[in-house]
Amino acid sequence: MSNPVFERIQADITENPVVLxxxxxxxxxxxxxxxxxxxxxxHMGVKFKGVNVLEDPGLRDGIKQFTNWPTIPQLYxxxxxxxxxxxxxxxxxxxxxxxxxxxxxxxxxxxxA
Amino acid sequence: xxxxxxxxxxxxxxxLPDAQVTIEDLxxxxxxxxxxxxxxxxxxxSRVQQHQMVYAALQGRMGGTxxxxxxxxxxxxx
Numbered sequence: 001m002s003n004p005v006f007e008r009i010q011a012d013i014t015e016n017p018v019v020l021x022x023x024x025x026x027x028x029x030x031x032x033x034x035x036x037x038x039x040x041x042x043h044m045g046v047k048f049k050g051v052n053v054l055e056d057p058g059l060r061d062g063i064k065q066f067t068n069w070p071t072i073p074q075l076y077x078x079x080x081x082x083x084x085x086x087x088x089x090x091x092x093x094x095x096x097x098x099x100x101x102x103x104x105x106x107x108x109x110x111x112x113a
Numbered sequence: 114x115x116x117x118x119x120x121x122x123x124x125x126x127x128x129l130p131d132a133q134v135t136i137e138d139l140x141x142x143x144x145x146x147x148x149x150x151x152x153x154x155x156x157x158x159s160r161v162q163q164h165q166m167v168y169a170a171l172q173g174r175m176g177g178t179x180x181x182x183x184x185x186x187x188x189x190x191x
Contacts, residue, residue, distance in 0.1 A: 033181075064176065068165060069161075069164075069165070069168070070168050070173070070175040070176035070177075071175065071176045081161060082161075083160060083161055083164070084164070085183075086164070086183050086184050086185065087160045087161065087164065090160070090185070091160075
């Protein structure tokens with residue numbers, strides 16, 4: 001793999017347990033779909049690395065090819081692509097996201113019952 | 114830079130002929146849609162794979178011509 005963008009993505013998702021490729025930053029999301037995923041992760045008390053694709057056009061296109069996924073945001077947990085906004089929302093509502101994080105050994109603050 | 118619900122449905126049906134497709138134009142602007150796609154082809158596939166199949170059916174329009182398509186996919190329940 002000699003594509004530098006792919007190498008950078010691979011390094012990011014290997015070194016960080018939870019990575020969110022998004023438009024804008026966690027503090028200032030610049031797209032409603034990115035904002036929704038940030039909100040879910042913050043609500044669950046998950047620490048994540050946010051990567052702003054708007055700062056880097058190469059990355060913005062590269063991540064779409066890397067994942068074979070046409071849209072941003074994209075959530076990675078322990079190097080594995082979990083989904084975009086729709087899937088993450090569905091998994092959060094069904095409790096699957098919590099199970100996945102537990103299974104992968106990612107620390108979070110379980111929602112109060 | 115917009116697509117009609119009919120066009121979206123036709124593309125999905127072309128790739129997944131058995132699909133039951135429900136499309137809602139969320140804002141009435143031809144640019145923000147929500148689609149539910151139910152197809153036997155989704156059986157045994159992860160959600161990511163199911164969505165990738167729908168995106169493939171849309172032949173690169175997702176994220177381009179088609180700005181927002183909230184997607185829910187599942188195999189038929191029975």
